[in-house]
Amino acid sequence: MDGDALVIAGEEIGSRLIMGTGGAPSMSVLREALVASGTALTTVAMRRVDPSARGSVLDVLSECGIRVLPNTAGCFTAGEAVLTAKLAREALGTDWVKLEVIADEHTLLPDPIELVDAAEQLVEDGFVVLPYTNDDPVLARRLEQAGCAAVMPLGSPIGSGLGIRNPHNIELIVERAGVPVILDAGLGTASDAARAMELGCDAVLLATAVTRAQSPARMAAAMRHAVEAGRLARGAGRIPMRRYAQASSPWEGIGTGATLTS
Amino acid sequence: MKVIINGRPHELPEGASVADAVGGVTGPAGLAGPGPAGPGAVPGGVAAALNDEVVRRSEWAATTLKEADRLEVLTAVQGG
Numbered sequence: 001m002d003g004d005a006l007v008i009a010g011e012e013i014g015s016r017l018i019m020g021t022g023g024a025p026s027m028s029v030l031r032e033a034l035v036a037s038g039t040a041l042t043t044v045a046m047r048r049v050d051p052s053a054r055g056s057v058l059d060v061l062s063e064c065g066i067r068v069l070p071n072t073a074g075c076f077t078a079g080e081a082v083l084t085a086k087l088a089r090e091a092l093g094t095d096w097v098k099l100e101v102i103a104d105e106h107t108l109l110p111d112p113i114e115l116v117d118a119a120e121q122l123v124e125d126g127f128v129v130l131p132y133t134n135d136d137p138v139l140a141r142r143l144e145q146a147g148c149a150a151v152m153p154l155g156s157p158i159g160s161g162l163g164i165r166n167p168h169n170i171e172l173i174v175e176r177a178g179v180p181v182i183l184d185a186g187l188g189t190a191s192d193a194a195r196a197m198e199l200g201c202d203a204v205l206l207a208t209a210v211t212r213a214q215s216p217a218r219m220a221a222a223m224r225h226a227v228e229a230g231r232l233a234r235g236a237g238r239i240p241m242r243r244y245a246q247a248s249s250p251w252e253g254i255g256t257g258a259t260l261t262s
Numbered sequence: 263m264k265v266i267i268n269g270r271p272h273e274l275p276e277g278a279s280v281a282d283a284v285g286g287v288t289g290p291a292g293l294a295g296p297g298p299a300g301p302g303a304v305p306g307g308v309a310a311a312l313n314d315e316v317v318r319r320s321e322w323a324a325t326t327l328k329e330a331d332r333l334e335v336l337t338a339v340q341g342g
Contacts, residue, residue, distance in 0.1 A: 020342040046339075047338075047341075083314060
């Protein structure tokens with residue numbers, strides 16, 4: 001759709017499907033999936049240099065012409081997340097960051113207190129902050145008030161594939177948000193991505209559903225189409241739900257003996 | 263002198279710089295300048311923090327290490 005691009009912090013992003021790179025079994029599989037997804041923005045994590053590592057995810061992104069979005073995955077405190085974001089800015093030359101501050105390793109759910117603290121510090125330091133957040137409309141509003149360039153509520157816990165467990169909350173976030181809403185985490189298959197877009201999200205961010213699928217490239221293509229289909233459906237305006245049937249054929253002119261038409 | 267690089271003790275000569283230490287971990291690639299231009303271009307892809315403070319790449323050579331300093335050398339990997 002012309003004139004319907006995703007815009008974050010004034011910059012146009014060429015796809016509404018944002019891919020994470022975690023979980024792919026090899027760089028070649030990752031490359032195929034990224035290309036099939038049509039993504040224009042892709043997350044990476046920051047970790048200690050491993051001298052024995054072969055092949056760099058940055059080389060793959062550079063070859064594919066995909067913009068890099070560093071995250072702060074694995075950080076438990078605002079201090080850790082801020083330092084990681086600053087290191088990412090230095091290493092990758094971008095002031096965009098997917099802010100992730102988790103509470104524990106069991107649920108990987110965001111710690112809301114540390115998250116808002118880190119968001120405020122990073123916005124103050126000039127970062128474009130895209131926070132991974134709980135599906136809490138109040139927290140989403142606080143993050144937007146802190147100056148975040150988008151809010152990224154989870155559908156369900158990271159890697160769970162449980163889909164969108166609280167669509168009502170996602171709708172509440174979408175209704176009030178003045179920045180893009182990106183459904184992040186928990187999607188399992190294409191219908192989940194379409195649902196996110198039908199609920200009014202501006203984009204989806206996913207990794208595991210593609211990278212750990214039996215055929216990552218095929219699932220990536222499915223996700224690409226699902227995001228487009230969901231966006232189109234949202235724009236088209238769905239019919240209201242009804243308790244009883246409503247005939248789509250006219251009642252007039254029914255022939256002898258006919259009692260019902262559909 | 264002994265410094266901690268990425269959580270492990272390393273023995274470095276007196277006066278060693280952050281650039282020396284980073285080069286020891288990454289090899290010449292980590293000390294390379296900005297990468298090629300383009301949408302996915304990245305400047306080197308490596309960053310360093312000395313005692314929890316980021317050291318800008320331009321300051322690596324001029325920043326000398328002291329006994330018991332903690333240096334973290336990070337890069338981007340698959341994730342998220």
